[in-house]
Amino acid sequence: MRLSKRGEYGLRAMIALAEPDVNGNTPQMMQIKEISLREQISTKFLEQILLTLKNAGMLHSKMGVGGGYYLAKPAGEITLGQIFRVLDGPIAPIKCVSHMAYEPCGCPNEETCGLRLVMGDVRNAIVDILDYTSLADVVKRQNEIRKKISGV
Amino acid sequence: MRLSKRGEYGLRAMIALAEPDVNGNTPQMMQIKEISLREQISTKFLEQILLTLKNAGMLHSKMGVGGGYYLAKPAGEITLGQIFRVLDGPIAPIKCVSHMAYEPCGCPNEETCGLRLVMGDVRNAIVDILDYTSLADVVKRQNEIRKKISGV
């Protein structure tokens, strides 16, 4: 049940872009290099990932000197599930329980397949988290932890 | 978030072995061919998978004529999580939230990494299902559905 590096980097970059800039403004614009440096990601690889996200309509960009990427929508309207699906495909652990990319899996009787029943539960559990967690939620949670740590 | 074919086939085979035989006896002994035929799995591939499961101590086998595989423990004592880990490795979507195979993931600050927080939730949700569902639970659930269908 692995999240790919592509997915990991893309999610981390999106979370970085969802944070307000030094002046508290949002959405913040950041250059690829800035993100790759801060998040320890190969610049060239991140380039591809951000481009994919842009083509999927989740990011906007500004070319040329002083350019960069910024979120296409408010952070509260972009969920981790959406980002995940763009970069890593369907969330379901097995095709026969996928809502977005259903395919029969070849078991003798899909209707009474025990594995399918359980994997359906797993799918729902994951989707319930990823599709109901927005970038804004993540940023908020990060800030709460930071506050708790500095407050100790 | 994909379950591999190896994992899928292995889980299906173990569920088949957890069902009582025609006389209601359990654990039932089945030959590789029998399982591969019923579950539509390449016999040779299933061979490898069952061998792995045997070496992990979840199956016993009897060689020679009239031989076959059977569960090493009662179906109620084998969880899907155990089987999954043997065939597909750690359940966690990202190493830095794995209990069984922790590794840092390279983000600048693991403690306040938002992605890690969310993926930790995802891991727990999956583990809560797979580690608390035994083969016996799956068989029971299958039977309930079969009863419901034939009863309609």
Add this chain to the structure above:
DNA sequence: ATAAATTCTATTGATTTAGTATACTTTTGG
């Protein structure tokens, strides 16, 4: 003895992953 069954090891071909490489286009500062 022999046929049926599991065991074990090696290999293969396809696909995916995680990048690199290269060249191009757009924008802006000077």
Add this chain to the structure above:
DNA sequence: CCAAAAGTATACTAAATCAATAGAATTTAT
């Protein structure tokens, strides 16, 4: 206008993993 900065777009590749295949060795019932 020109050069540098920045994103755009493809193509390529090395390594790993996946799904399966092959074939020989071993064990057992009859």
